[in-house]
Amino acid sequence: MEAAGHHEVPPHCRNCGAAVGGHYCPECGQETRLHVPSLAEFVHEFIGHYVAVEGRLWGTLVRLLFRPGALTAEYLAGRRRRYVEPLRLYLSLSILFFALMKLSNTELVQFNSKGDGDKPAVTQQHAGKPGGPVIGGAEDLPDDMPHHTTLPAPLERLAPGFRQSLDHFDRMSTEQKSEVLRTGFYHYAPYVVFCLMPLFALYLKLLYLGSGRRYGEHVLFALHTNAFAFVMLAAFIYTPEGFLKFVLFCWLVLYLPWAMKRVYGKSRWGTAWRWVLLFGLHGLSLALGVVAALGLGVAFAH
Secondary structure (H helix, E strand, O other): HHHHHOOOOOOOOOOOOOOOOOOOOOOOEEEOOOOOOOOHHHHHHHHHHHHOOOOOOHHHHHHHHHHEEEHHHHHOOOOOOOOHHHHHHHHHHHHHHHEEEEEEEEOOOOOOOOOOOOOOOOOOOEEOOOOOOOOOHHEEEEEOOOOOOOOHHHHHOOOOOHHHHHHHHHOOOHHHHHHHHHHHHHHHHHHHHHHHHHHHHHHHHHHOOOOOOOHHHHEEEEEEEHHHHHHHHHHHHHHOOOOOHHHHHHHHHHHHHHHHHHHHOOOOOHHHHHHHHHHHHHHHHHHHHHHHHHHHHOOOOO
């Protein structure tokens, strides 16, 4: 395509092939006068459409961070074009949160080791043949005696190779264990947390049975509230101890019931008991999800 032809209106749209007569295709909406974009145009587009005061990103973040539930209410009311799409917002803030958390070198798990603390502590292990004496701990075991981790029978059936991985993990040094857990967390936790969104929405669906809300509306609320949590947790990590950190913590705790009240419109008592149940259920799910992410890191460690 010659440079001179970039500013001429072609007879057909280069994207869909429809006949055109103006600056935009009547079928797909693409511009007809195309040219090689410059860096200045990219910067102008980013500032004009996302960062400017009237842009989508600014309006989205203001409502997300400072007006609990307002972004969800706007979306449900049909005012959607002026805000960033919920899934894109969630994924962007999720990636940003885990990146900032990784850069902060946050210690996920601390191992207490003293002397031979890197060796796994084994209790109630029988030596020799069945019926032999009980060995009280790892310090009584000969160095060449293999240690085998005992797992619940259902877990053994579901993941028969996990016991060998756990034994291998137990033989690692403290530094190696920390690195395995850290790698596993940052590799699997984003996927685990994302998979918890449908479960979070299911909790809301059960808590608001009879409200007439569709499951998709609960998913929307879950995406917005968890996107807010990513921002606040990232700020919490980088905020020094003091009054400001206390304020952030209070806002993080109070945000969810306030958002629930605005979106679902129940009484204060009706919102309060639902919030307590939702907080407990999601907290338990999140804890199990983090454990699962760490377990996957151990299972696939080499």
